C-alpha cells in the first residue's frame with residue numbers, strides 16, 4: 001500500500017467547489033476532443049474523395065506516394081476517431097498537483113491523467129496518456145518518495161460528468177489551499193460491487209503493480225503472487241502499455257493472451273478494449289489451434305497422461321505409421337516389367353523419407369524414393385525409360401493417393417481409440433492402465449463429437465510432426481455445382497449461419513457448419529499453421545501441462561513473454577516437468593520477476609478462511625495480505641445431502657446481502673441438480689465448476705461440498721484454495737453430510 005491519509009479535510013462546500021473546478025477542465029477536454037474528432041472525419045472524407053479521383057486515370061509514381069501517405073493519414077485518422085469514441089467514458093480519471101511544501105499555490109503545476117493524451121490548439125497537454133512517462137508519478141508517488149507530487153486525485157466520471165473525487169496526500173500535512181477529498185481511491189474501488197466482467201484499474205494502479213506494467217518489453221517477465229493480488233489485471237495493463245510504448249512492433253507482430261478457459265476469456269475480454277486496445281488475440285487453452293475448439297475437460301488421470309511429455313513418443317510412433325487404409329504392397333507393370341515391393345520395403349522408404357521431412361510435405365520425395373526402390377527391384381532395360389514410365393504410370397498415381405495421402409493430425413489422434421494399437425504404441429512408455437484410459441478417452445471423443453482441452457496440445461504436436469495439410473488444387477465450381485449444395489441437410493449439415501460463407505469472419509475462424517456425424521465433427525474445419533506472436537502473455541501459468549507449454553513455444557519462438565501464476569493454485573500435478581518445459585519455451589531470453597503481495601479481492605475474513613485451508617497442506621503457499629475488512633466471517637454449514645434446498649436458501653440470502661454477482665461453485669457430483677440456479681436474481685447468479693472458476697471473481701460465492709471438490713480435482717486441495725478465494729465480500733461454504 002502506497003498512500004497515506006492524514007485526515008480528510010473536505011466539507012460539502014469544498015467537494016462542490018473542487019468538482020466544479022474539475023468539471024470545467026473535463027469540459028475543455030471534451031470540447032477539444034469534439035474538434036479532434038471532426039478533424040479526423042475531415043481527413044478521412046478528404047482521403048476517400050482523393051482515392052476515387054485518382055482511380056479514374058493513370059497514377060504517376062509521385063502521386064502514388066501521395067496516395068500511400070493519404071492512406072496512412074486516413075488510417076491514422078480513423079484509428080484516432082475510434083479511440084476517441086471508445087475512450088469517451090471516464091476519459092479523464094486523474095490529476096496530480098506538483099510542487100513542494102514551499103511552492104506558492106499559484107505556482108503549483110497541475111497535470112491531468114487520462115485514457116488517452118489530448119492537447120489543445122497550442123499543443124499544450126490537457127490530458128496525459130496514462131502510459132506516457134509523464135504519467136508515471138501518478139502511480140509511483142508515495143509519501144516516502146513523493147516524486148514532487150503533493151496530492152494525487154482520482155476522478156470518478158459518468159460519461160463527461162464528474163461525479164466524485166478521491167485524494168491521496170503525499171506530504172504529511174495538506175499545504176495551504178489544497179483540499180483533500182474522500183477516503184482514498186483504492187478502497188473505494190475495491191468496495192464497489194463486481195459485474196460479470198473484469199474492470200480495468202487504470203485509475204488506481206499501485207506502485208509495485210506499475211513497476212511490473214512498465215517493465216522492459218524484451219525477454220521474460222514473470223509475475224507471481226497469491227490469490228487476488230492483481231496479477232491478471234496487471235498483466236493486461238502491461239499488454240496495453242507494450243502496445244503504447246512499442247506500437248509498431250507489437251501491433252504488427254501481435255500479442256497473444258492465453259488463459260485457462262473460455263469462462264476466463266469471457267471474463268477478461270473487456271479490459272483491453274476499455275484501455276483502447278483491441279488488436280490483441282485472446283485465447284483459451286482449448287482454443288489455441290486455429291480450426292479446432294475444445295472446452296471439455298478429461299478425467300484427471302487421462303489429463304495427466306495427455307499433458308506429460310511421455311505422450312510424445314506415442315505421437316511420434318503414430319505419426320510415422322502409414323495412413324489408415326494405406327496398401328501394404330505395391331504391384332504394377334512398369335515399362336514392361338513386373339514390379340513388386342513388399343511391406344518391409346515400403347516401411348523402409350517411409351522411415352527414410354520421414355527422417356528428414358514431414359509427411360504432408362514429402363509426397364514428392366516419397367514418390368522419388370518409391371521409383372528408386374522399384375528400379376532397384378527390376379534393374380532391367382533402359383534406366384531413363386523406366387523412370388519415365390514410372391512417372392506417367394496411373395498405377396503409381398493411384399498407389400500414391402492411398403499410400404502417401406495427406407494426413408490430418410486429428411485423424412492420427414483418433415487412431416488412439418483402438419486399445420490394442422495404443423498398447424503397441426505405448427510400449428515402454430505408458431502402463432496398461434494408462435493406455436486403456438487414453439484409448440477410452442478417444443472413444444469418448446468419438447461418441448461425443450468433441451475434443452477435450454488436453455487433446456488440443458496433442459493435435460498441435462502432431463500437426464508440427466506431420467506438416468501442414470496441402471490443399472488439393474481447387475477446381476472452380478460452376479453455378480450449377482453451387483446450386484447442388486443448396487440442400488445442405490443432405491450432406492449432413494445442420495446449421496449454416498452467415499450465408500454462403502463457410503467461416504465466421506472473426507480471427508478464431510471457427511467453422512459455422514456443424515456436420516451431424518460425431519467423427520466428421522471432430523475432423524471438421526481446416527487446421528492452419530501456428531502463427532507466431534511478438535509477445536505471449538500467459539495467465540494461470542501454474543496450470544499448463546508440459547505439452548501445453550510446447551504448444552505455446554511454437555507460437556512464441558521469437559516472442560517476449562509475460563507469465564503470470566501462483567504455484568499454490570496449481571491443478572497440474574507434476575510441477576517439475578512443467579517447469580522444465582516452461583524454461584525450454586523461454587529459450588535463453590533474459591528473465592525478470594515481480595512479486596505481488598497484497599490481496600485486493602478478498603475481504604480479510606474470507607482470505608483468512610482460505611489460508612487456514614491451504615497452509616497445513618501446502619506450507620510454502622504464497623500468502624498475501626488482504627487490505628479490506630467487512631466484519632463478516634464466511635458461513636460454514638453442514639447440510640443435508642443432496643444440498644439443493646440449502647444452496648437455494650444460501651443464494652437467496654446472498655442476493656439480499658450483496659448488490660452484484662454471485663457464483664455457486666459446485667463439483668460435478670451436484671452440478672446437474674443445481675444448474676437451475678443459473679441466471680436467477682435477474683442474471684446475477686452463475687453456476688460454475690471449480691476449474692472454470694480459475695481467475696474469476698464474484699461479490700459472493702456459495703462453495704458446495706469442499707471435500708468433493710478436492711476428490712474430483714486433479715490439483716486436490718489447491719483447487720479448493722482457488723475456489724475459496726473467488727469471493728470479494730461474502731462466502732458461504734456448504735458441506736453435505
Ligand SMILES: Nc1ncnc2c1ncn2[C@@H]1O[C@H](COP(=O)(O)OP(=O)(O)OP(=O)(O)O)[C@@H](O)[C@H]1O
Pocket residue numbers: 186189190199200201204205206209225226227228229230231232233234566569600601694695696697725
Ligand atoms: N490497483 C488496483 N485497484 C483496484 N482494483 C485492483 C487493483 N489491483 C487489483 N485489483 C482488483 O483485485 C481483484 C483481483 O485481481 P486479479 O484477478 O488480477 O488477481 P489475480 O492475482 O490474478 O488473482 P488469482 O490468482 O486469484 O486469479 C480484481 O477485482 C482487480 O480488479
